[in-house]
Amino acid sequence: MEVKLGYKQTEMGVIPEDWEIALLDSVAKRGSGHTPDKAHPEYWGGQIKWISLQDSDRLDRLYIYDTAAKITPAGIANSSAKMHSVGTVVLSRDAGVGKSAIMKDDMAVSQHFMAWKCSSLLNNYFLYYWLQANKSEFERIAMGNTIKTIGLTYFRQLVIPLPAKAEQEAIAEALSDADALIESIEQLIAKKRELKQGAMQELLNPKMSWVTSKLGSLGAFLKGSGIRKDESQSGNLPCVRYGEIYTKHSDYIKAFHSWISPEVAATAKRLKKGDLLFAGSGETKAEIGKCVAFVDEAEAYAGGDIVILRPEKVDSLFWGYYLNTVSINRQKASRGQGDAVVHISFAALADVDVMLPPVEEQTAIASILSDMDTEIAALESKLTKARQIKQGMMQELLTGKIRLV
DSSP: OOOOTTEEEETTEEEETTOEEEEHHHHEEEEOOOOOOTTOGGGEEEEEEEEOGGGGGGSSSSEEOOOSEEEOHHHHHTSSOOOBOTTOEEEEOSSSTTOEEEESSOEEEOTTEEEEEEOTTSOHHHHHHHHHHTHHHHHHHOBOSSSOBOOHHHHHTOEEEEOOHHHHHHHHHHHHHHHHHHHHHHHHHHHHHHHHHHHHHHHTSOOTTOEEEEGGGGEEEEEOOOOOGGGTBSSSEEEEOHHHHHHTOBEEOOSOOEEEOHHHHTTSEEOOTTOEEEEOEESOTTTTTOEEEOOOOSOOEEOTTEEEEEESSSOHHHHHHHTTSHHHHHHHHHHOBOSSSEEOOHHHHHTOEEEEOOHHHHHHHHHHHHHHHHHHHHHHHHHHHHHHHHHHHHHHHTTTSSOOO
């Protein structure tokens, strides 16, 4: 294969001619850690931050600021745990293989992690992003049945591409900027969700003008039918399966995830715009009867274990929100039957106490909440695009396909 001018073929693939291939141990001091004896309470509950598998969710976010568990100086002194200084790059080599972060404070680590203190030849941000870009490779080589792990021999032999320090810093800065954008969008989404939650608590709290009634007074109950798992991708007609109400939908159906053939549709229940769908079975009483509103004109179908309420003269979008509130969920949970698998019947749902606002108020409330949902969805789409752009940047910058200096 012909190599482009200015590039060379290496054991790591094609890289710029002025880049080197370096043994990671030659440009960074590698270390690990240990777990102090848990039979000694004096080793635990101190001020020393100690990274363990409990901190898996704190990784892959550029920095790690804090840890779930903390140890004492005695815990360090009486184990093989060592202190690693701020700026050290850590990588999980066991469960959660390949997750990494940069220490934002002096910390210790458990034996499940590798830790590298970079020399003057290696930028720690560059190393972090290179580890991130190669996460799938770490996951691939991990061995084991119960807990997959990467042995120390692998890390002793680990090599990395090494641009000049100035280029490392430029690459790291560009990717840090991408991370900053991603973080800002994540924070904005969190804020918008918090605002929506507050709006729901205010708007869905019953008012003096609301009328007490039973859920069954809204309309007639029907039952979904058919659609086995192996039939859920058999055609192009959209459908809803009961498990998707828990995992794919929230308050109202925004998109479909299963598609059936006309033959399968003939065994299922066709939905009508305005239908309210309840999960008729589930694993716990706390989640039984989750509701989603079908507010689409599309031809769509409901599978088995879905209870359908076909209401009259109400705003179904409002009810999609209202029927998942804490007070309603509490009533549904109290009416669930069974232990290993929990069920809720038509009659049990029909007996749920509800408060009926005037229809115009239902519509106004639904409009406010759905506008907030639309705004959050747009931000989530922007976040997905930002993550994809960063992924592309890593692939181009960390292999030298795009040069910044």
